[in-house]
Amino acid sequence: MAVVWLDDVRADDLDLVGGKGASLGELTGAGLPVPPGFVVTAGTYRAFIEDAGIDDELFAAVEVDHEDSEALQAAHETAHDLIMETPMPDDVREEILDAYRSVGEGDAFVAVRSSATAEDLPDASFAGQQETFLNVTEEDLLDRVKECWASLFSERAIYYRNRKGFPHDKVDIAVVVQQMVDAEKSGVMFTRHPSTGKKEIIIEAAWGLGEAVVSGTVSPDNYVISRETGEVETATIADKKTMCVRDEESGETVMRDVPNDRRHERVLTDDEVSRLLELGELVEDHYETPQDVEWAVYEGEVYMLQSRPITTIAEADDGEEDESDSGRSRAAATGDDVLIRGLGASPGIASGRARIVTKLDHLDQVAEGDIIVTEMTMPDMVPAMKRAAGIVTDEGGMTSHAAIVSRELGVPAVVGTGDGTKTLEDGEVVTIDGDKGTVREGEEPEEKQRQPVEEARPKTPVKPMTATEVKVNVSIPEAAERAAATGADGVGLLRIEHMVLTLGKTPERFIEQNGERAYVDEIVSGVREAAEEFYPRPVRVRTLDAPTDEFRQLEGGENEPREHNPMLGYRGIRRGLDNPSVFRLELQAFRRLFDMGYDNLEVMFPLVNDAEDVLRAKEHMREAGIDPEKREWGVMIETPAAALCIEELADAGIDFASFGTNDLTQYTLAVDRNNEHVADIYDELHPAVLKLIGDTVETCREVGVKTSICGQAGSKPKMVQFLVDKGVSSISANIDAVRDVQHEVKRVEQRLLLDSVR
Ligand code: PEP
Ligand code: MG
Numbered sequence: 084m085a086v087v088w089l090d091d092v093r094a095d096d097l098d099l100v101g102g103k104g105a106s107l108g109e110l111t112g113a114g115l116p117v118p119p120g121f122v123v124t125a126g127t128y129r130a131f132i133e134d135a136g137i138d139d140e141l142f143a144a145v146e147v148d149h150e151d152s153e154a155l156q157a158a159h160e161t162a163h164d165l166i167m168e169t170p171m172p173d174d175v176r177e178e179i180l181d182a183y184r185s186v187g188e189g190d191a192f193v194a195v196r197s198s199a200t201a202e203d204l205p206d207a208s209f210a211g212q213q214e215t216f217l218n219v220t221e222e223d224l225l226d227r228v229k230e231c232w233a234s235l236f237s238e239r240a241i242y243y244r245n246r247k248g249f250p251h252d253k254v255d256i257a258v259v260v261q262q263m264v265d266a267e268k269s270g271v272m273f274t275r276h277p278s279t280g281k282k283e284i285i286i287e288a289a290w291g292l293g294e295a296v297v298s299g300t301v302s303p304d305n306y307v308i309s310r311e312t313g314e315v316e317t318a319t320i321a322d323k324k325t326m327c328v329r330d331e332e333s334g335e336t337v338m339r340d341v342p343n344d345r346r347h348e349r350v351l352t353d354d355e356v357s358r359l360l361e362l363g364e365l366v367e368d369h370y371e372t373p374q375d376v377e378w379a380v381y382e383g384e385v386y387m388l389q390s391r392p393i394t395t396i397a398e399a400d401d402g403e404e405d406e407s408d409s410g411r412s413r414a415a416a417t418g419d420d421v422l423i424r425g426l427g428a429s430p431g432i433a434s435g436r437a438r439i440v441t442k443l444d445h446l447d448q449v450a451e452g453d454i455i456v457t458e459m460t461m462p463d464m465v466p467a468m469k470r471a472a473g474i475v476t477d478e479g480g481m482t483s484h485a486a487i488v489s490r491e492l493g494v495p496a497v498v499g500t501g502d503g504t505k506t507l508e509d510g511e512v513v514t515i516d517g518d519k520g521t522v523r524e525g526e527e528p529e530e531k532q533r534q535p536v537e538e539a540r541p542k543t544p545v546k547p548m549t550a551t552e553v554k555v556n557v558s559i560p561e562a563a564e565r566a567a568a569t570g571a572d573g574v575g576l577l578r579i580e581h582m583v584l585t586l587g588k589t590p591e592r593f594i595e596q597n598g599e600r601a602y603v604d605e606i607v608s609g610v611r612e613a614a615e616e617f618y619p620r621p622v623r624v625r626t627l628d629a630p631t632d633e634f635r636q637l638e639g640g641e642n643e644p645r646e647h648n649p650m651l652g653y654r655g656i657r658r659g660l661d662n663p664s665v666f667r668l669e670l671q672a673f674r675r676l677f678d679m680g681y682d683n684l685e686v687m688f689p690l691v692n693d694a695e696d697v698l699r700a701k702e703h704m705r706e707a708g709i710d711p712e713k714r715e716w717g718v719m720i721e722t723p724a725a726a727l728c729i730e731e732l733a734d735a736g737i738d739f740a741s742f743g744t745n746d747l748t749q750y751t752l753a754v755d756r757n758n759e760h761v762a763d764i765y766d767e768l769h770p771a772v773l774k775l776i777g778d779t780v781e782t783c784r785e786v787g788v789k790t791s792i793c794g795q796a797g798s799k800p801k802m803v804q805f806l807v808d809k810g811v812s813s814i815s816a817n818i819d820a821v822r823d824v825q826h827e828v829k830r831v832e833q834r835l836l837l838d839s840v841r
Contacts, residue, residue, distance in 0.1 A: 085127040085178040089120050089261070099124050101198030101257040106390050113369045115362065116386050120193065120261030121182045125200050127175060128232050128256050135169045142252045145236055149245035149680055150466065155238045162236030167229055176225055183224055183260060192218045192263040192334060194388075197231040199240075200255040217292060217336045218263055218329045231258045242466050245679045248611040250604070264386045265329060266379035268350050269293035270303055274363045275373035277393050283316070284308040284363050288350040290341055291326030293377055293388065301325050302478045302499045304350045305426070308360055315356060320349050321499070358385045366390050420524040422507060423500045425475070427520035431495030434514040434526040435472035437507045454515055454522075456507050468494050473515040475503045475522055497522055547829040551806075552813035554623075555821050556793055560612035566818050570825075573621035574613055575741065575815020576687070576793035579669065580629045582609035584637065590627070590665040592639025599668055606672035614681040621683050623741070623793075623815075625719070626669045626700075628655040628689035650746075650755055655690025655721075660699050670707035677709065685715040687741060692724040694731035701736060711736060719793070721746035726775040733786040739812070740783055744794030744802075748772050767796035773805060780809040791815055800827050807831040 092100050092108025100108065104122040111117045132138040144161040147154040186193060195216040214234035216227045234240065235256045244251060270288035275281065287296055287303040295301040302321040309316050323341050330337045351359070359378060362385060366374050370392065377389040435454040449455055449467040456475045468474060474496040495517030500506075503522065507513060514527040554575035555566045560582065566574065582605060586593045594602050614622050630649035634640050646652040659666030676684055686709065688700045697718060701711050709716075717739035720726050726747070729740065748767045749756040756765060766772070776792075783790045789812040796802040798820035806814060807828055816824040 084124070085175045086121045086123050086182045086260075088182075089117070089122065089259075092122060098200055098255075099126065099257070100259075101125055101200045101255070102391065103196055103198035103389060104257050104259050105198075107259060107261070109369075110366070110387055110390060113365075115366060115369075116384065118194075118262045118264050118386055118388070120186060120259060122198065123179055123228055123258040123260065125198075125255035125257040128235075128258075131169070131171065131175070131232070132166070134172070137165050137169055138252075141165055141236070145241050145251050146678060147241070148678070149242045155241055155466070158241055159236055159238045163233045166233040166236075167226075171225060171229065179225060179228065179260075180221065183221060186260070187262050190220065192220060192265070192329065193224070194259075194261050194263050195219045195224065195227040195231060196259040196261070197234055198257040198259050199235060200257070215294070217294065218334045219260075220334060224260070228258045228260075232256055239466075246469065248615050248676075248679050248681065250607065250679075263329075264379045264381045264388070266292050266381055268355075269377070269379035269388075270296045270350075272359055272363055272376045272378055273373070273393060274367040274376070275393060277375070280373070282310045284310060284360055286351065286356070286359055289321075289323050289326060290345060290350060291328045291339075292336065293327075293379055294336065295325065295327040295338070301327075302501070306351065306356060308356065310360075310364070313357070313360060315353075318349065320347060322346055322501075323350075355380060355385060362387060421521045422513065422524055423475075423497075423503050423522045425497040425500035425503070425520050425522075427496075427516065427518050428498040429474070429494060429496035430517045431473075431493070432514065432516050432518070432527060433472040433495050434512065437475070437509060437511045437513050438471075439504050439507065439509040440467070441504075454513055456503050458504055473517065474498070475500060475507070475515060477501060477503050477505075547825045549825060549828045550832055551811060551828050553821060553825045553828055554621075554791070554793075554813050554815040555818055556797075556815050557613050557818075560609040562818060563613040563616040566613075566821075567616045567620075569818060569821040571620075571816075571821050572813065573623070573683075574617055575623055575791050575797075575813060577610065577613050577622055577624040579606055579609065579624065579627055580633075582606060583627060584629060584633065587637060589634045589637050589639035589643065590668075591642065592637070594665070594668070595639075602665075602668050603672045603675065606669055607675050610672065610676055610684070611679070611681065614676060614684055617683065618681065619683050621685055621715070622681075623685040623687050623717075623739075623791075624673060625687040625689050626656070626659055626666060630654045648755070650749065650757065656688045656696050656700055657690065657692075659688075659703075660696065663703060667703055667707060670704055670709060674708045677714065685717070685739070687717055687719060687739075689719045689743070690721050690746065691718045691732070692722055693728045694735045697732055697735040697737060715739065717741065717789070719743040719746075720776075720779055722750050723747070723775055726779045729779045729782045729788075730786065733783065733788045737788060739789040739791060740779065741791040741793045741815070742776055742779070742797075744772065744776075744792060744796040747775065747794065748796075751775060767794065767799070768801055768805075776806070777809050780806070780811055784810055789813070798824060803827045804831050808835070 089108050089111045092104060093112055094105050094109040097105045100122040107117055132141060141162055145158045147158045149155060197214050214231050219227050268288055268290055269292055270286060273285040276283055276285060286306040289296045289301050289303040296303045301323055304321050305319040306315055307317045323346055325338050326341050327336055328339050366376060373393045374390045375393045376387060379386050379388055435452045437456045438449050438453040440455055440457045449471055451470050452472045454473040454475060455467060455471045459476055459478045471494060474494055476498040477500055495515055497515050497517060497520050512526050514523045552572040554573045555569055555571035556576045557563055557566050557574050558578040558581045583590055590602060610624050631643040631646055631653050632649040634643045644653055673684060673686055691697055704711055715738045717737040718732060720740050721743035744767045745756055748765060751772050752769060754761045754765045780790045791813040792806060793815040797814045798816040803814060803824055814824055
């Protein structure tokens with residue numbers, strides 16, 4: 084079956100019909116008013132590219148540096164042409180056309196909407212990344228479906244997936260074909276305030292089809308309705324210059340001027356507001372989470388066109404205690420230096436040079452820390468938005484897609500200023516306040532600028548500022564979020580053993596059964612979770628270091644060598660170098676992550692003994708396409724040999740050395756760390772261990788290599804005191820110890836400062 088009817092679709096059919104299709108099916112099933120239609124399934128797209136044999140070429144074409152605008156454009160063009168020039172199989176064509184003929188009277192105008200399988204997930208809004216076509220008839224239907232498939236590879240979609248770490252070949256696309264609602268008025272509705280989570284319904288409404296509101300080409304009316312009382316708290320009536328309508332002759336969607344007498348007219352009647360409020364409550368109750376809804380009014384009926392979770396509300400904030408208003412009323416900031424006002428669409432305060440941008444081409448001119456000033460918010464701005472300190476637009480509401488994306492990227496934004504592109508001058512230094520919705524003249528002192536990220540973690544206690552970095556160890560990718568919430572300066576050790584051991588098979592067996600690519604994918608996906616959570620804070624990922632006795636438990640473990648003492652045996656870098664078949668795949672996974680834009684990753688090698696180990700590992704890194712000169716990489720100091728050879732290791736080019744005291748202690752004292760009979764003499768603070776560490780730190784400081792600790796002892800106050808005294812660069816502690824270590828480090832640093840002036 085190439086198509087399924089919306090009536091037969093439910094929320095958990097995500098893989099079949101994508102986020103949008105599943106959501107519409109679920110809404111239909113919940114009895115909400117949704118226009119009828121069907122979905123060309125994701126499997127139909129996948130079969131199309133695979134049966135035609137264009138899949139490999141497609142995915143290879145989009146493996147590009149997403150920060151390189153030209154490469155992005157070339158990748159998009161190649162992918163688009165491949166899809167459009169490949170014919171659709173006859174049986175698929177027939178099935179789609181048959182389904183179309185059953186919609187409405189058989190000659191209906193339909194909306195053709197992309198529905199990617201990774202779209203609209205609760206944790207990452209892919210808002211506006213793929214195509215939608217309105218007013219389509221039989222003649223263009225099949226081409227439009229293919230255009231939707233191709234839009235999976237639009238520049239902004241490639242960029243967004245790379246930035247968010249979604250592998251291209253893991254995303255499929257379904258296409259929703261739905262009867263057009265020839266909207267007299269339409270817009271979007273948030274069932275909670277999209278930034279603060281406050282319990283109020285926010286509706287944006289304009290004349291005509293909803294595209295104008297969603298794409299940000301018109302400043303819509305803005306209504307804020309209390310969910311407690313049902314009262315309209317504020318209704319801000321915008322000057323709605325244009326509207327999106329269907330041209331009666333051609334059937335095309337066109338922009339028209341709004342007749343003068345309707346430009347300032349309020350769009351929604353009280354009855355419509357009440358109906359929307361009712362539907363908003365219903366849909367939020369149904370999903371049990373705040374929703375972002377697209378709606379339309381046609382012949383007096385309110386229809387729901389789409390609903391998805393709001394992804395931007397700070398998790399720990401239920402919004403109740405938020406005092407601020409929303410909508411234009413929030414822009415009532417006073418002060419002589421306010422140049423323009425608009426809607427605070429994404430919180431935070433930032434200063435920078437205004438860059439007036441008129442077209443996508445000009446986005447190249449946006450430098451790191453600039454404030455983009457543009458007529459309307461467009462999702463195509465995403466690559467530049469990431470570089471920008473803030474966004475200002477003339478038009479568009481706080482529910483426009485790009486405003487959603489700016490919130491998700493954490494870039495402060497003020498939208499709907501009316502004439503920002505004319506009032507502000509290119510190159511002028513301004514300060515934007517994404518809470519109040521103002522753009523002020525001049526620069527704000529650094530300490531007054533406030534990043535929205537801080538707001539996203541309101542419950543995080545104030546972090547003590549220390550010169551020595553305090554990082555955190557992560558072994559289970561799912562813990563990355565909690566780890567990041569500690570306010571740690573990065574991940575000092577990301578172990579991949581857990582990711583590999585949970586496969587239930589030795590890497591060799593897993594690869595034998597599933598292929599090399601699957602192994603790489605597993606590592607990419609686990610590491611990405613931490614890399615994403617901490618971005619741009621550094622994450623030091625280590626190649627595999629599990630002793631043979633741990634592998635023995637797994638399927639394929641019977642092939643592991645039998646060892647008298649696995650701790651002294653075939654593990655860490657020595658295994659990687661001896662049999663690089665698995666080791667090189669780990670490096671390939673890291674390389675893929677670098678390619679996806681995770682430039683915060685650092686590579687670390689375990690259990691090295693000497694420069695030869697390091698030079699050989701470095702060569703493998705090069706072979707995997709990781710340039711050791713461009714990336715941060717280093718080694719664990721876990722054997723006395725490594726500590727004693729630190730000068731040679733430094734000469735081999737390492738950027739950092741991290742003490743693995745769990746092993747360093749066992750190898751220095753000849754005490755098996757897993758042997759309870761000798762546990763009482765296992766002492767990480769033994770003078771011999773401390774001597775090795777202290778001397779290594781000293782040498783590293785002389786030769787400019789950073790030092791760290793990522794063994795368990797890094798969470799112990801005595802070790803912290805010793806290391807800070809010696810001048811270690813960073814300490815990586817367990818999640819639960821991070822806050823105490825931060826305080827301990829601060830105490831020692833202050834004592835050192837006092838000592839120096841006494
Ligand atoms: C260490 O040896 O201190 C270390 C952090 O590595 P692992 O515990 O994984 O051997
Ligand atoms: Mg170790």
